Amino acid sequence: MSDVEKAKVAVVGASGYSGIELLRILLKHPGVDLTTVTSRQNAGKSLVEVLPQFKAYPGADGLKFTSPSVHELAKSGIEFAFLALPHGVAAEYAVPLFEAGVKVIDLSADFRLNEASVYREFYDKVHPAPALLKEAVYGLPEIRAKEIANARIVASPGCYPTSMLLPLIPLVRSGLIESNTIVVNSMSGVSGAGRSAAIPLLFAECNESVRPYGLPRHRHLSEVEQELTIAARKPVKITFIPHLVPITQGICTTIVAELAPRCTSMSQVEAVLEAVYRNAPFVRLLGNGGFPDTRHVRQTNFVDIGWHHDPRTKRLVLTSAEDNLWKGAAAQSVQSFNLMRRIDETTGLL
Template identity: 60%
Template sequence: MSTKVKVAVVGASGYSGRELLRLLLLHPQAEIVAVTSRAHAGKPLVAEFPRWRGVANADSLTFVAPDIAALKAAGTQTAFLALPHGLAHEFAAPLLNAGIQVIDLSADFRLRNAALYEAFYGHPHPAPELLSQAVYALPELNGESIAGAQLLACPGCYPTSMLVPLVPLLRADLLENSPISVASMSGVSGAGRKESVPFLFCECNESVRSYGVPKHRHLSEVGQELDRAAGRHVRISFVPHLVPVNQGICTTIFAALREGITAGDVEKTLRGTYAGRPFVRLLGTNQCPDTKNVTGTNFIDVGWSFDERAGQLILMSAEDNLIKGASGQAVQNFNLAHGFPETTGLVLG
């Protein structure tokens, strides 16, 4: 008798959904029983993604329209929602009511405050009654809340790249109460798999541009988690940039250390926080992370430096926006929620 967890991927045709399929098809403790897509309903999975021919049970899977009763009938125990922001809420409540665990990759349940959601997303939160149930599932920092949780809200890609370096330092009260500045660069896949002129090859190739200034949506969850870590309001400015690569995020953070705090204290705190955490690789002082070393993996690489001339701490991170910033982190949360080793299905992914 199989002991695998039966899983469904809702919204399986996007970039994050594609990576999620890759990880789950090869996951020794997961069995995909349903994949949904309104656009591809009735189409064999391997017709849309030929790369999965002959892999696990991919040949037997066909896209179906997203229907709660059908997912329940398939025996789904965990549903991954790889949907655009603003759509996941349609499925979360009925799935939970059907006794199905929800791991959401969108922003719909990351915020605890419905008013904050409306301020950043431009419309009232459609299911505010669920916000108090959701666990903000950044595994390295909120792991104790993930085991057994029924509604897991996976962090965004940019927030992961900022929170992993910053939260331990704020928890330890190492940073001055002055504005933190962040600049990030992301590959074009971060915009999703959709037809859009600004993201066509000729629009992106040989070009770098900033966007989302001064109020990128991810600032809402970053601010929420930084305030929670510091026990005070943390002022932060964030400028994202689009760069002509497929996948990867490189983030640089500028902050001020409290008087008497040294770069050695920063290193000690980071190493103490992430000792034994398999997917956070601390590179050390004056070591600059490179996206080529993390794309295709669930690792986040972190380096740091102290600029004595400017009196600034510089934190640097690199991750794959589709994996550690989305699908890989979702699988990592799945592992923790079900009591599997954290690295299951992710060591090479």
């Protein structure tokens, strides 16, 4: 793919975990001219001084972290901006960049929700740019490829929601499961909490320990229920229990739901999933009885999905695994970038 025309790209917030993985992908992406990387904390320092792992990457030696000035970014000539910033902060950059004609791919939660009122309910603050919500496309490439291709601002999904929505949307949409019976348990690596110093995330606190958190209403429920409601064409509410596990990165999700009366065999489940994901290069269906493993998706854009039927309880058990920093964040946003560029969606990701 060396003949792909390069687009000028900025990564805003490039020193967090998702930002670092974006750099890992974009520095080697044949369609990217990475011109700007920002970090308030590291402004003025060279990229390889702060992140020596990139020393041999093409173009890395010439890059310096800059202070994330909105006005300088808007007039820098960049065509795309990846925002790897906390929610609430990302919108401060998204609005002026969008108005300047820059295409924005936001990894925060600021533009994932269709309603500002839901944002306020789940994020405990007034939405900073409600007028832009109608412009944003929820960036789940396997479900919204055409919309993403035509978008000017893409809201990249959260890591947990990606692991839930890809197994669930086809089955909810087809009516094969009872949408009001969905219960989800997810386990995430510690990097999912971000790159910040906090006592509950210290090695001595997390190692050899597993704990639930974020109950009863994790923030990611808002986007999951929004997208499942769209798929089901009726309101959907689910139970979601996230857990912190002592690994660096990866998510393993188990979903339990009752089968609908119209689902009489597992061949129907398999047929629906195969039909939706037959041409999806990053969804690997492990089949009835398959068990995903985070080891097999680490530092990839793949999500592995398996399923099991419990005839005793008449419940379907769906399982998935992904890398929370790749398919759940950085790599999935690059997949959307590829769609927006009208190039092969696997470019730079395989």
